[in-house]
Amino acid sequence: xxxxxxxxxxxxxxxxxxxxxxxxxxxxxxxxxxxxxxxxxxxxxxxxxxxxxxxxxxxxxxxxxxxxxxxxxxxxxxxxxxxxxxxxxxxxxxxxxxxxxxxxxxxxxxxxxxxxxxxxxxxxxxxxxxxxxxxxxxxxxxxxxxxxxxxxxxxxxxxxxxxxxxxxxxxxxxxxxxxxxxxxxxxxxxxxxxxxxxxxxxxxxxxxxxxxxxxxxxxxx
Amino acid sequence: xxxxxxxxxxxxxxxxxxxxxxxxxxxxxxxxxxxxxxxxxxxxxxxxxxxxxxxxxxxxxxxxxxxxxxxxxxxxxxxxxxxxxxxxxxxxxxxxxxxxxxxxxxxxxxxxxxxxxxxxxxxxxxxxxxxxxxxxxxxxxxxxxxxxxxxxxxxxxxxxxxxxxxxxxxxxxxxxxxxxxxxxxxxxxxxxxxxxxxxxxxxxxxxxxxxxxxxxxxxxxxxxxxxxxxxxxxxxxxxxxxxxxxxxxxxxxxxxxxxxxxxxxxxxxxxxxxxx
Numbered sequence: 001x002x003x004x005x006x007x008x009x010x011x012x013x014x015x016x017x018x019x020x021x022x023x024x025x026x027x028x029x030x031x032x033x034x035x036x037x038x039x040x041x042x043x044x045x046x047x048x049x050x051x052x053x054x055x056x057x058x059x060x061x062x063x064x065x066x067x068x069x070x071x072x073x074x075x076x077x078x079x080x081x082x083x084x085x086x087x088x089x090x091x092x093x094x095x096x097x098x099x100x101x102x103x104x105x106x107x108x109x110x111x112x113x114x115x116x117x118x119x120x121x122x123x124x125x126x127x128x129x130x131x132x133x134x135x136x137x138x139x140x141x142x143x144x145x146x147x148x149x150x151x152x153x154x155x156x157x158x159x160x161x162x163x164x165x166x167x168x169x170x171x172x173x174x175x176x177x178x179x180x181x182x183x184x185x186x187x188x189x190x191x192x193x194x195x196x197x198x199x200x201x202x203x204x205x206x207x208x209x210x211x212x213x214x215x216x217x218x219x220x221x
Numbered sequence: 222x223x224x225x226x227x228x229x230x231x232x233x234x235x236x237x238x239x240x241x242x243x244x245x246x247x248x249x250x251x252x253x254x255x256x257x258x259x260x261x262x263x264x265x266x267x268x269x270x271x272x273x274x275x276x277x278x279x280x281x282x283x284x285x286x287x288x289x290x291x292x293x294x295x296x297x298x299x300x301x302x303x304x305x306x307x308x309x310x311x312x313x314x315x316x317x318x319x320x321x322x323x324x325x326x327x328x329x330x331x332x333x334x335x336x337x338x339x340x341x342x343x344x345x346x347x348x349x350x351x352x353x354x355x356x357x358x359x360x361x362x363x364x365x366x367x368x369x370x371x372x373x374x375x376x377x378x379x380x381x382x383x384x385x386x387x388x389x390x391x392x393x394x395x396x397x398x399x400x401x402x403x404x405x406x407x408x409x410x411x412x413x414x415x416x417x418x419x420x421x422x423x424x425x426x427x428x429x430x431x432x433x434x435x436x437x438x439x440x441x442x443x444x445x446x447x448x449x450x451x452x453x454x455x456x457x458x459x460x461x462x463x464x465x466x467x468x469x470x471x472x473x474x475x476x477x478x479x480x481x482x483x484x485x486x487x488x489x490x491x492x493x494x495x496x497x
Contacts, residue, residue, distance in 0.1 A: 002452040004490040011475040031446035041444030068471035195261035
């Protein structure tokens with residue numbers, strides 16, 4: 001069962017489809033306020049529709065995305081981990097979100113970290129729930145297609161690096177250091193932004209097959 | 222692009238460590254690796270009976286082949302020896318037939334003769350006897366999990382570039398969804414290893430058919446200001462819980478045209494459920 005929200009990408013500072021910090025701050029136009037909560041409302045409508053058709057619908061969701069849609073997926077999972085069963089996210093617009101709030105005395109704000117997550121969303125970071133989420137992150141080692149945002153670019157480079165072949169091993173290490181052993185990171189050697197997504201399809205499909213096979217009926221309630 | 226490699230001798234395939242394609246591409250790399258960790262191609266399969274290896278190359282701006290150019294397949298064996306093999310791309314244009322009738326997603330009340338028309342000017346550009354061209358028209362009916370073959374016709378190119386096929390009512394079943402494929406095929410008599418196929422398709426329904434792909438309108442009172450697409454498999458096993466998979470939308474560029482996002486979202490969800 002699939003759902004694709006038609007959130008636009010208007011030519012404004014906020015990178016709406018990536019669910020970035022500017023998007024979470026939006027108050028105008030009102031239609032764009034908290035699209036993460038709008039998505040949850042859409043899911044509820046779809047869930048009701050499926051249940052009316054006789055389906056038993058798991059409470060938690062799967063997400064799959066690449067590039068900007070992967071950024072949305074992983075950021076949504078960090079904000080609402082209790083709603084996510086599993087997600088696959090490739091590239092994640094360059095630098096994946098980390099489960100840290102400070103780095104060498106500097107605040108690591110969303111979407112690089114979680115320092116101001118409560119201020120932006122009204123929700124505290126729930127790492128215990130996030131540890132229950134099955135996650136597959138991947139990127140091509142030769143992918144140089146980054147979404148640059150001056151608000152966190154320098155700190156992202158300082159913490160993770162400026163090239164994919166160092167960003168992802170560093171990210172993986174930070175996830176491990178924070179007990180997020182549920183997050184698998186794979187780097188596809190030599191692949192760029194165009195070639196990584198198709199090359200990863202078999203692994204992504206297998207990831208979700210595995211996730212389905214181990215997901216218990218407990219996730220229903 | 223589909224790339225099929227036939228190995229003449231037993232054991233040749235097994236002794237290959239890497240395969241790559243090199244040459245002049247549109248904008249980017251000068252080498253595409255077909256197998257292994259650095260692969261840029263989708264491995265389709267190895268048929269040990271015919272000793273045929275198949276890959277699918279996703280062509281984009283980085284890997285655009287050029288008409289008339291020679292490319293080299295290089296096989297690196299496990300013993301370190303390299304064997305190059307040249308091939309020529311006869312026609313790199315990606316020009317698809319344009320189905321003009323019926324309209325996409327058109328609904329017919331009941332089984333009836335349905336005329337399908339398309340245009341495709343490419344065929345009329347070859348009249349030197351070196352290209353053998355044809356069109357393959359295929360009708361498929363949607364089943365529980367896929368599409369099944371129903372009916373077909375083969376046609377030769379027409380100087381008018383306009384084509385027409387009538388699907389007989391007897392080939393159609395009530396309350397069904399159908400997909401028609403129009404595939405242009407070209408064989409090159411002086412380059413028999415190159416074979417061009419370009420295919421386009423469209424769907425229509427007959428009778429009271431409910432599409433599993435739905436566009437749900439925005440409902441601010443329910444908490445969302447934008448529409449969303451959903452797809453559900455009617456025949457999924459109701460004895461097990463089902464999961465909802467969210468496929469967030471991303472487009473390469475911003476736009477003020479909301480229809481652009483609607484089209485992109487439909488493409489996103491279709492490619493999503495096709496994949497899984």
